[in-house]
Amino acid sequence: MATRPDIDLDPRAREVLREIVLQHIDSGEPIGSRTLSKCGKFQLSPASLRNVMADLEELGFLAQPHTSAGRIPTDRGYRFFINHLMQSRSLSTRERSVIDEEVSVASEIDEVLHHASALLSKLSDQVGLVFMPTLLQFAIRSMDFISVADNRIMCVIVGTNGVVVNKLIETRFLFTRDELEKIGRYISIEFGGQTLDRIRRRLIRMTEEERAQHDAMLQKTISLGIDAVNAPFEHELYVEGATSILNKPEYADAASLRKTFLALQEKEKLVDLLETCLREEGLQILVGSESDFTQMHNFSIVARRYGSGTAPLGMVGIIGPMRMEYARMAPLVDYLSRALSRKIEEEEHHGNG
Amino acid sequence: MATRPDIDLDPRAREVLREIVLQHIDSGEPIGSRTLSKCGKFQLSPASLRNVMADLEELGFLAQPHTSAGRIPTDRGYRFFINHLMQSRSLSTRERSVIDEEVSVASEIDEVLHHASALLSKLSDQVGLVFMPTLLQFAIRSMDFISVADNRIMCVIVGTNGVVVNKLIETRFLFTRDELEKIGRYISIEFGGQTLDRIRRRLIRMTEEERAQHDAMLQKTISLGIDAVNAPFEHELYVEGATSILNKPEYADAASLRKTFLALQEKEKLVDLLETCLREEGLQILVGSESDFTQMHNFSIVARRYGSGTAPLGMVGIIGPMRMEYARMAPLVDYLSRALSRKIEEEEHHGNG
DNA sequence: GCCTAGCACTCTCTCCGCTCGAGTGCTAAG
DNA sequence: CTTAGCACTCGAGCGGAGAGAGTGCTAGGC
Numbered sequence: 001m002a003t004r005p006d007i008d009l010d011p012r013a014r015e016v017l018r019e020i021v022l023q024h025i026d027s028g029e030p031i032g033s034r035t036l037s038k039c040g041k042f043q044l045s046p047a048s049l050r051n052v053m054a055d056l057e058e059l060g061f062l063a064q065p066h067t068s069a070g071r072i073p074t075d076r077g078y079r080f081f082i083n084h085l086m087q088s089r090s091l092s093t094r095e096r097s098v099i100d101e102e103v104s105v106a107s108e109i110d111e112v113l114h115h116a117s118a119l120l121s122k123l124s125d126q127v128g129l130v131f132m133p134t135l136l137q138f139a140i141r142s143m144d145f146i147s148v149a150d151n152r153i154m155c156v157i158v159g160t161n162g163v164v165v166n167k168l169i170e171t172r173f174l175f176t177r178d179e180l181e182k183i184g185r186y187i188s189i190e191f192g193g194q195t196l197d198r199i200r201r202r203l204i205r206m207t208e209e210e211r212a213q214h215d216a217m218l219q220k221t222i223s224l225g226i227d228a229v230n231a232p233f234e235h236e237l238y239v240e241g242a243t244s245i246l247n248k249p250e251y252a253d254a255a256s257l258r259k260t261f262l263a264l265q266e267k268e269k270l271v272d273l274l275e276t277c278l279r280e281e282g283l284q285i286l287v288g289s290e291s292d293f294t295q296m297h298n299f300s301i302v303a304r305r306y307g308s309g310t311a312p313l314g315m316v317g318i319i320g321p322m323r324m325e326y327a328r329m330a331p332l333v334d335y336l337s338r339a340l341s342r343k344i345e346e347e348e349h350h351g352n353g
Numbered sequence: 354m355a356t357r358p359d360i361d362l363d364p365r366a367r368e369v370l371r372e373i374v375l376q377h378i379d380s381g382e383p384i385g386s387r388t389l390s391k392c393g394k395f396q397l398s399p400a401s402l403r404n405v406m407a408d409l410e411e412l413g414f415l416a417q418p419h420t421s422a423g424r425i426p427t428d429r430g431y432r433f434f435i436n437h438l439m440q441s442r443s444l445s446t447r448e449r450s451v452i453d454e455e456v457s458v459a460s461e462i463d464e465v466l467h468h469a470s471a472l473l474s475k476l477s478d479q480v481g482l483v484f485m486p487t488l489l490q491f492a493i494r495s496m497d498f499i500s501v502a503d504n505r506i507m508c509v510i511v512g513t514n515g516v517v518v519n520k521l522i523e524t525r526f527l528f529t530r531d532e533l534e535k536i537g538r539y540i541s542i543e544f545g546g547q548t549l550d551r552i553r554r555r556l557i558r559m560t561e562e563e564r565a566q567h568d569a570m571l572q573k574t575i576s577l578g579i580d581a582v583n584a585p586f587e588h589e590l591y592v593e594g595a596t597s598i599l600n601k602p603e604y605a606d607a608a609s610l611r612k613t614f615l616a617l618q619e620k621e622k623l624v625d626l627l628e629t630c631l632r633e634e635g636l637q638i639l640v641g642s643e644s645d646f647t648q649m650h651n652f653s654i655v656a657r658r659y660g661s662g663t664a665p666l667g668m669v670g671i672i673g674p675m676r677m678e679y680a681r682m683a684p685l686v687d688y689l690s691r692a693l694s695r696k697i698e699e700e701e702h703h704g705n706g
Numbered sequence: 707g708c709c710t711a712g713c714a715c716t717c718t719c720t721c722c723g724c725t726c727g728a729g730t731g732c733t734a735a736g
Numbered sequence: 737c738t739t740a741g742c743a744c745t746c747g748a749g750c751g752g753a754g755a756g757a758g759t760g761c762t763a764g765g766c
Contacts, residue, residue: 032758045710050759068717068758107505108521144499146509149700152460154517156509158501166509166519168461177541181534188530243618246611254607258599265596347502385729398739403730421729421746 009059009080015041016052017061018085021073025323028249030070075288075322078300082285082326089327091335095123103339109162109347114238116316116336121241124332126320127264128240129303131274133314134233135165136197142188143228145180153180155228160193161308162347167231173220183221200229235271239264239319250298250321263297264319274315277303283334288322298322302329304337308345316340362412362433368394369405370414371438374426378676381602383423428641428675431653435638435679442680444688448476456692462515462700467591469669469689474594477685479673480617481593482656484627486667487586488518489550495541496581498533506533508581513546514661515700520584526573536574553582588624592617592672603651603674616650617672627668630656636687641675651675655682657690661698669693 009017019041020031033046033053042049053071056062061077064070073081102119106112113130121128139160146154148168153175157165175183191199203225212218242264251257264270273293277284286294286301294301302324303317316337318329362370372394373384386399386406395402406424409415414430417423426434444452455472459465466483474481492513499507501521506528510518528536544552556578565571595617604610617623626646630637639647639654647654655677656670669690671682 030758034758046758047710047712047760048708051709054760064759066717068715068756070758107523108501111521142499144497146495146497146511148461148511148517149515154509154511156499156507156519158499158507162502164501164507164519164521166517168464168517170460177538185530243614246614252607254605254610257607257610261596261599383729387729399729400731400739400741401737404738407731417730419746421727421744423729 013052013056014085016049017056017073017077018081020053020056020062020071021077021081021085024072025325028323030065030072032070035070075290078287078322078326079290082287086327086330088331091331095332096335098123099336099339103336103343108164109344110164112340112343113314116340117238117240120316120318120333120336121244124318124320124329125244125247126318126324126329127242127244128238129270129274129301129315129317129319130236130238130240131271131278131315132236133271133275133278134235135159135163135313136200136233137195137311138163138313139193139195140188140199141192142184143191143225144184144188145175145224145228147175147177147180150174153224155231157196157228160348161313161344163313165233167228167233169224169227169231171224171227173223175220175224179217179220182217183224186221187225196229200226203229235275237267237271237274239267239270245320248321250323260297263293263299266293269293270319273301274303274317277301277315278305278312281305283330283337284317285326285330294319300324300326302326302333304333306337306340306344308341308348313344366405366409367438369402370409370426370430371434373406373409373415373424374430374434374438377425378678381676383418383425385423388423428643431640431675431679432643435640439680439683441684444684448685449688451476452689452692456689456696461517462697463517465693465696466667469693470591470593473669473671473686473689474597477671477673477682478597478600479671479677479682480595480597481591482623482627482654482668482670482672483589483591483593484624484631484668485589486624486628486631487588488512488516489553489586490548490664491516491666492546492548493541493552494545495537496544496578497537497541498528498577498581500528500530500533503527506577508584510549510581513701514666514697516666518586520581520586522577522580522584524577524580526576528573528577532570532573535570536577539574540578549582553579556582588628590620590624590627592620592623598673601674603676613650616646616652619646622646623672626654627656627670630654630668631658631665634658636683636690637670638679638683647672653677653679655679655686657686659690659693659697661694661701666697 016036019036019039023031033049036042036049037044037046053062057064057071060074061080062071063074065072099119102115103112106115113132117128117130141158141160144156146156148154151171151174153169153171155167155169203222206212206222212222242261245251245260251260270293273291283304288298288300289295293299298321299319300322301317301319303315305312306316307313317333369389372389372392376384386402389395389402390397390399406415410424413427414433415424416427418425452472455468456465459468466485470481470483472481494511494513497509499509501507504524504527506522506524508520508522556575559565559575565575595614598604598613604613623646626644636657641651641653642648646652651674652672653675654670654672656668658665659669660666670686
């Protein structure tokens with residue numbers, strides 16, 4: 001039955017399903033045959049629509065909360081809607097310009113990403129997500145070291161894509177300001193343009209070379225470099241606009257509000273999920289049952305990868321109740337992720353040129 | 354009446370008030386005369402207690418939600434309790450050690466502060482606050498400049514107290530790596546140990562000196578220095594553990610949950626409030642009506658300044674419903690703020706020595 | 707053969723009135 | 737000054753009645 005669930009749905013049933021999904025997304029209420037009949041799109045009586053609806057229910061696209069209620073779409077119903085029935089609404093010029101401005105105005109990529117989740121939340125009225133995974137595969141432009149205290153050094157890594165990462169390192173040796181400056185210069189020149197992962201491997205290999213055994217300064221350089229690259233890069237996940245769920249009727253009661261807020265706290269699970277999504281290229285929509293996380297809380301996620309063509313940097317998207325305006329969310333997330341990617345690519349050329 | 358509300362309260366009434374506050378903090382329910390009589394601390398019948406309670410109500414320390422309910426403390430009741438009746442419970446050794454460890458383990462002050470709000474939230478089961486105001490009066494140890502893109506420079510300021518601040522500057526001039534290094538060195542040596550505020554004034558004065566007019570390098574240095582000091586220092590306010598309010602019975606219904614979450618979003622108002630508090634020295638407790646913000650939402654705030662003796666750095670504290678265990682919160686906040694201050698002072702000596 | 711009117715049925719939601727319990731204030735007696 | 741007793745008030749909880757929405761089924765019309 002699940003092998004080809006799409007083809008064997010006649011045009012009328014498709015229209016009915018679409019209308020039910022649209023109306024339910026709009027109102028949040030179960031949709032009954034009478035309501036549907038009166039909407040004007042069908043020249044059918046409630047009784048006929050009931051037959052169609054019964055069929056759709058049997059196929060698993062609709063469900064009834066209780067006997068005498070209307071129908072609401074199931075996860076599968078939403079999925080079919082997204083795949084075959086949805087007509088993405090294009091963004092308003094206002095939305096476009098808000099995004100363009102926000103992205104172009106900010107000077108630093110970090111800053112853009114920081115604001116992106118809040119921006120997305122505001123535009124979508126859902127919870128905005130921005131995920132930046134560990135950056136071991138990102139190419140650096142420079143690496144500098146600044147003494148913070150005797151045995152503590154702050155390492156500032158600037159990526160070719162304009163991303164700036166700060167890491168604090170505890171060191172065994174003491175370094176003078178001069179030494180730190182020299183080491184930074186050496187590493188930036190020697191390893192500029194290479195990925196952190198590669199740099200680490202090269203540094204480790206260097207420890208074995210004879211030259212390094214006898215050159216004290218080189219030894220310190222390698223040691224500091226390895227410390228810098230090894231210091232943990234944290235996953236960063238911004239979850240912004242959690243308060244937007246306060247307005248959603250599906251979370252109207254205190255118990256589900258509670259559950260939902262707690263769920264959004266579980267960042268590790270979200271990180272796992274987004275990390276998997278990172279492998280896929282286009283816009284991704286996860287509906288309810290399609291992942292453990294979304295299933296648990298009747299969430300859906302609309303997300304897309306961003307970053308330069310060569311290397312994806314992370315994910316942006318939104319998370320909200322299954323009943324959301326996919327037709328609006330999809331182009332929104334899509335547009336923002338493309339804007340971010342463009343910004344990052346510009347940065348790369350700019351930084352390298 | 355409000356001129357000397359404290360003295361004219363006989364010992365018995367004080368005991369009754371204390372007991373009511375304690376029991377109400379514990380249960381969250383209004384306390385009736387019968388309950389009070391049965392608790393064992395008074396050899397009085399409910400009827401007698403009712404008389405005392407009626408007096409306390411007349412004085413504004415107690416209130417009744419409705420005619421046939423018990424009494425709950427008013428803001429004034431809590432205030433009297435805090436000033437005169439409360440016996441601060443000392444921290445458990447476990448709590449002490451958790452705080453000590455968390456503070457001593459972290460290497461960077463920023464990191465400690467970051468975690469402090471979460472730690473406080475965990476230990477108190479309230480919402481943790483950490484506030485760091487703009488740092489114009491903080492003394493620097495060094496200032497370094499790193500090129501991020503052609504006209505964008507990242508400035509890393511290390512304070513004598515170990516605080517590290519990064520600021521991104523857009524510049525008019527282009528700088529080579531060498532120049533940036535020289536400028537950083539010059540500023541660090543010339544201005545190390547001075548406050549940012551002072552540095553700014555000195556830099557501005559220097560622009561007028563004749564020497565600066567003719568020395569191109571000095572001109573660039575001053576320009577970059579001024580940009581660095583002028584770039585906005587943002588107030589930082591961490592609000593952590595908002596989910597803890599999900600468990601509080603006073604926010605059991607969806608409407609007040611909603612209101613409360615939205616209130617905690619209004620960071621500007623909180624910043625204003627904490628900034629005022631920053632002037633006062635010891636532990637501060639704000640109950641309900643005592644500030645616009647706390648009044649609005651039946652919040653109370655327990656907070657204390659932290660920082661080295663010479664200059665306060667910011668505020669730490671908790672925010673929660675008026676009905677909170679003040680006797681436990683007070684020493685908790687007090688201890689943490691002292692631990693933070695100690696850490697910061699150590700850092701200062703370390704950094705300077 | 708598909709569509710539709712009609713009907714009986716089911717289920718939820720809301721309102722209403724009832725009772726019960728807790729707590730109060732007042733009064734009068736110890 | 738304390739306490740027992742009493743009448744009163746108010747809110748929470750329970751259950752039944754009724755309205756409303758929606759369904760499935762069946763029989764008749766095009």
